Amino acid sequence: MIIITNGKIITPRDVLENHCVVIENGVIKQIVPDAQVPKPDDARVIDAGGAFVSPGFVDIHVHGAVGRDTMEGSVEALAEITKFHASGGTTALTPSLIGDTRERMTAALDAIQQAMDQKIGGARILGAHMEGPYVNRKQAGALPEHFIRDPNPEEYLPWLDREGLVTHMTLAPELPGAMELIDALMEREMVPCGGHTSATGDEIEAAVDRGLCHATHLFSAMSAVTKIGPIRVAGAVEAFLADDRTMVEVIADGKHLPPLMLRMTVNAKGVDNVCIITDATAGAGLPEGAEYTVGATRAVVHDGVGVLPNNTALAGSAATMMRVVRTMVEKAGVSMSDAVRMASLNPARVLSLAGRKGSLEPNKDADVVIFTPTFEVQTTIIGGRIEFQRA
Ligand SMILES: [Zn+2]
Structure with missing residues (x-):
């Protein structure tokens, strides 16, 4: 049994003081006032x-x-990745x-499968995000353009048919064959996500009717409002902000999006629909100036973010989950419990795992992070095991 005392306990709606969390057999047993804490030897x-x-x-x-x-x-790379992110408060992730x-x-999926089977430690792998x-191609960003292609069932069905492996896939719904791909994902209870897309708002709406439910x-x-002749046409951004059938995710490292846009997203979607x-x-965890690759593209860590050497695009972040929670609280003006919900319960809901992950409630997995008021992770507990402890 593990008992966590003397903390401010973040629940989905509140922050509880003078309570403790009791963990037994890898799950949260109870959250009780300090006065009622059990004291087994x-x-x-x-x-x-x-x-x-x-x-x-x-x-x-x-x-x-x-x-x-x-x-x-x-598998060895995944072990290093999951170990690092556990130090940033992540207890579960989808590579x-x-x-x-x-x-x-296929080889990348093989490795994820093996890592899941072998229980490699660090943040728990829940499956793969493709x-x-x-x-x-027009919205490649830092993705290698020459590997971008139209959906081909002969290629993707063998990936999707591997049970319990792919959890969600980012696709551009305007591509030929994209609707059939959405169908294939839906049939397997995988989450179709829209992203790296030039779709119009109407095209996104048609895809949402078909099952698309998450914005990458x-x-x-991603396309945004444009003018065609004298008429304004909504893009993917507006469709996702407007449609309450969709959840959205934002890179909240404080670099990719200005705080104003983070606030705008929370205001438009509501706290329950933002991850x-x-x-x-x-580049995460590497020092300033360090080089790494995205696909075959070189990138460099600069001012806490990855940039392409020609400085034309950001190349993903160098953030931890603790940092994105911090950004939401300190820069976007979101409350602590709301920021934590967007980092835990909401993403668990995207993956249909909210029954056992995402909040501190009895019978859920004992996945807990203890962090200071200055957002420094002290302890990360995963399935009732201490996976990270700051020295
Ligand atoms: Zn990405």
Whole structure:
């Protein structure tokens, strides 16, 4: 048994003081006032020292860390990535693939499968997010353009038919064959996400009618309102902001989007329909000036973010989930419990895992992060095991 005392406990609606969290057999047993805390002899007591006790963060869009990338197709790389992100408060994640050759994408999925089977430690892998290859070349951003292609069932069905592996896929709904791809994802209870898209608002709406329900990094690599002749035409951004059947995710590292746009997103969608993600690359955890690659593209860590060497685009972030929570609170003016909900419960809901992850409630997995008022992660507990402890 683990008992966490003396913390400010973040629940979906509130912050509780003078309560403790009791963990047993890998799950949260109860949250009780300090006066009622059980005191068995074998309990390990963690004194949070007045820090926040939060549900562990769930990152549904993350490519890498410490120089390692999901596309290496290596269990060892995934172990380093999950270990690093656990130190940033992430207790569960879905490694993100980018477009590559069919063989290399299959190898990346193989490695994720093996890592899930082997229980490699660090943040728990929940499955794979495929960011492409079926996206719009005009909205490639930092994705390698020559690997972008139209949906081909002969290629994607073998990926999707691997049970319990792909959790969600980012696609551009305007591509030929995209609607059939949405159908194939829906049939397998995988989440179709719109992103790297030039779709008009009407095209997004048609895709949402078909089952598209999530926006991949809203605003980034996505069409917005334009004028055709004298008439304004809505883009993907407006459709996702307006349609309450959709959830959106934002890269809340404080660099990709100005705080005003983070606030605008929360105001438009409501706190329950926004996820915050890192979109972290291999650059996360590397020092200023360090070089890494996105696909075959070189990028460099500059001022806490990844940029292409010609400075034309950001190349994913160098953030942790703790940093994106911090940005929402300190820069976007969101309350602590709302920011944490966007980092934990909402992404768990996207993956239909809110029954066992995403909040501190009895019978849920004991995925807990303890962090100071200055947003420094002290302890990360995953499934009742301490996976990270600041020295
Ligand atoms: Zn990404």
